[in-house]
Amino acid sequence: MPRLYGFDDASRRRLRDDEVDATRQMVSRALSGQSNQDVAVWANGEGYRGTLGGEWKDASVGRLFRNPAIAGLRYDDDGELVDAGHPGAITREEFEALLAREQARRTKDAEPAYDYLLTGGGSTCGICNHDLGGARTNVGTPGYRCRPKDKKGIGGCGEVRIDAELLEDYVGEYVAAELLKPRIRSQIVKAQDAVRKKADSLKREIKDLEERQAELGRLYGNREISSEALVAGEREIAANLKDIRPRLRYAEQMVNFSLGHAKDLVKWWNTAPTASKRAITLLLLEKIEVFAASARGVRTVEPGRVVLHWRKLSDTSGG
Incomplete structure (x- = not known):
């Protein structure tokens, strides 16, 4: 079985560093409105090639975008997306946006996919601290929402909603202003060095957990532990991996971010891929709290409705 682009092996246990950033940039370009053919032309122009060395085509880009494994997901027997137990190059929200984009391509009247900037832990509910997710309003406008608890008790308070463009423009203005400050670039480089060390530490944690997972299987195979012990151990390891892998994904985004030599930061912010904007936002902001409107x-963003918690760049290694 050939390996999937972005992964080191067919078992998809490890991401391939030299293909992960390319995958994320391809996805960002697709979600910003480029066609699969445009994405393929860009990837080939940058020197990226498929796993067998061939050039990217419209069809091969489409196959990659439809594979849930690139987000660390799989389809269960009921056709629902669930955690696949291996790392992913993009977030669940990004993959779901790709699916919505694909549906929009098939249905001309369908709403185009919206590339949310602050999902996946990028913004939180100021009331209950639950992560905000992307959710369209009844009239189809993209927004952020604290989803209420479902029947399994998973979710937040459901009290906070905000227009996506309103929140993202507000955050973008402050991030661009921060980047204009003297010496901020040198601080970003230092912070990225710290994040790089943190990413290496997270990779070691993941490797250790995967080795423990394999050891559990060996012990069970040798009948040294019971099936109950095996299930309990695997459940704990899976929970830890589910917590660590998104942290590693965001750390890698921050490490791979490059502001370059942009002279007009506002223009750069308005045209940069979402992955790049998300990376710099996560690098500069520790948390974005959103409260309910009056x-x-x-x-409008009323005073106190959106609270930006700026990260101390010298302390990024602990983030």
Whole structure:
């Protein structure tokens, strides 16, 4: 079985460093409105090739984008997306946006996919601290929402909603202003060095957990532990991996981010791929808290509604 682009092996236990960033950039370009053919032309122009050395085509880009494994997911027997137990190059939200984009391509009247900047832990509910997720309003406008608890008790308070463009423009203005400060670039480089060390530490943690997972299987195969012990051990390891892998993914995004020599930061922010904007946002901001508006229908960021917690770049290694 050939390996999937972005992974080191067919078992998909390890991401391939020289293909992960390419995958993320391809996805960002697709979600920003480029066609699969445009993405393929860009990838080939940058020198990227498929796992067998061939050039990218519209069809091969489409196959990659439809494979849930690139987000660390798989389809269960009911056709639902679930954690596949291996790392992913992109987030679940990005993959779901790719699916929505694919559906929009098939249905001309369908709403185009929206490339959310602050999902996947990028913004949190100021009331219950639950991560905000992307959710369209009844009229189809993209927004962020604290999803209420479902029947299994998973979710937040459901009290906070905000227009996506409103929140992202607000955050973008402050991030661009921060980047204009003297010496910020040198601080970013130092912070990225710290994040790189953190990413290496997370990789070691993942490797250790995977080795423990394999050891559990060996012990069970030799009948040295019971099936109950095996299930309990694997459940604990899976929970730890589920927590660590997104942290590693975001750390890698921060490490791979490059501002380059942009002279017009506002123009750069407005045209940069979402992955790049997300990386610099995560690098500069420790947390973005969003609170409920004073009344239903408020279309402004009222004082205190969005609270930006700036990261001390010298302390990034602990993030």
